[in-house]
Amino acid sequence: MLETKALTKKFKSYEAVSNVSLYLEEGESVGLLGPNGAGKSTTISMMSTLLPPTSGEVRYNGVDALNKPQELRRVLGVVPQEIALYEELTAYENMKFFGRIYGLKGQKLEQRIKEVLELIGLTERSKDRVETYSGGMKRRINIGVTLLHEPRVLIMDEPTVGIDPQSRNYILEMIRRLNREKDMTILYTSHYMEEVEKLCDRIYIMDHGEIIASGTNQELKNILANDETIRIDVETLSKDFADRLSSHDVVQKVTQEGTGYKVIATKGDDLLGDVFELAKRSHTKITSVVVQTPTLEDVFLHLTGRTLRD
């Protein structure tokens, strides 16, 4: 339905996006996962015809969307990362304006505004100025104005940044319903791997402007099929202990997390016994040890050597 081929964007000598090829099938929910600065926003700016690429193609139903953007724009909805609304106007006034620019008017427009306000749960507050809304409500109306013209493709750029868990859950549930009930094709970018894991059928992982892995949630985790993740909490953090863990034969990566360490190691070897032995030698007291199955976060760490929030 929507695909990119070898999409590249250079800003002078800096290559923000390099050879990104990805596709979205109709009705699919696809995640674009990567840390801040990975090139996600630049990629979706090019996919949504906002930003011309240095090279590469964007095709919608086989048609070159860069040269003929109108067809894609009619069916595209983009939820930007920032609250892109006229905050001095009410939610209703914002919706009326954004509906009109997509050619909606009269009864049809009023009907759509009503439906969307119900969907985002803001019917009661629709006559209030957006500037008086809470962060979560602003996020919801930010999504709402994008849904008025019933887009077939919805691109969402980190739509849950900076909001409380309750609003986040509301938004995630809303996106899930749009995808399942309205058969809307969704490209969801985030650096919250748990959101992407929950929502998306397929995932692309981006880093330094490149796609470094892609597949379903399980396919990506299979990258670490031969590995296991061990979470070790200690009484006092010790560099000596971390160094000893890192130099162990089967250990691939050690990262400090909170009051302990996360260790990715090859499965099958009896590492746990060695962990206690190494702790004893470095005079470190272990308070808990948990062996976990790998998460997308671990996959990302494995692929890049960095965490998603670095």
Next chain:
Amino acid sequence: MWTVFKLQWQRLFKKPLLVLFFLGLTVLFVYFMGGSQGNQQITVRTFSQELSSEELDEWLAKLNEDDTFIFEESDYDTVYERIRMNKTAFALELNEDDYRFLVGRENIEMSPIIQHVDQIFTREKRLSAIAQNDGADPVEVETFITLNTEAGNEEAATNQAYPIMLLVGMTFFFSIFSILLLMINLVEEKKTGTWNRLIFSPLSKTTIYLGQLLHYFLVGLFQIGLAFVILDALLGISLGNNYMAMLVVTVSFVFAIVSLGLLIIGLVSSPQQLQVVIPIVATSMAMLGGAFWPLEVVSNRILLFLAELMPIKHGIQGMMGAVIQNRGVTELLEPVSALLLMGVLFMGIGLNLMERVSEKRSI
């Protein structure tokens, strides 16, 4: 285009303070500066070391025929002392065959006074020459002025010119503020992402720009028009009825300022920086362009050259031509063309720069 255009008005009506504030400032400034200047009679201390008291009185009566200025009798010592103490800017000395001004410091009021004295002197000398020649021969009358100050131009010479110049200058000056500060909305839109939402939509970029710019243009035009109407009603300074010429000049001026706004926005892309840059640009433009004082008092060539590059200079020049000299549109081609040319140039460069900024911001 109309959807975008209407939205801008909707936003302005929600927060109209900016435009109302500058409209209020225009009225206030012209009222206190122009109003007082326009209605106040200027006193000129006059003395003579050659004429008798009667002859001096006779001249004073002639000079005071028009109640625009008050020529008040004084003596050399008093005048000299006042000028030395900076209490008086200048004084008039009348002689048998000529007159001269003692000037302590340059003063904007001098130009019309020089013109007035010159007129009276020329008239009296001509009458006296005719009387002596018994009307037989045409009389050559020399100019008597012996002053190292350049005489003002035709417009400044009339009593009406200064308040009108001030009215036009201040109105244009504050309209620059309103238009440019309102145009920060455009930058805000780019910053908050609403601009991108418009670009994602089926609207063309041209439509989006037209909707926005037409709004700023009409706000500027409306503010200037309203200021003229209010000031006419309040101060009684009428701009006459040369409406077409005034409209053409004002439209060209507002077009140049909206384009200048685009250029500034293209160069300075943060709203915070713009809030600093706009007052600097507007004020320096007004100072250089002759909104605060007539350019006739400026003699520095560099400043005069810079004035030519200021839209406000051509705006004022055009308006003065329309109001004072009652010139038609075709006679105002010079200032109007300059404004339109500036407008086209600023807009071309500004749009180009803005598009580049948009691309950078999309990273």
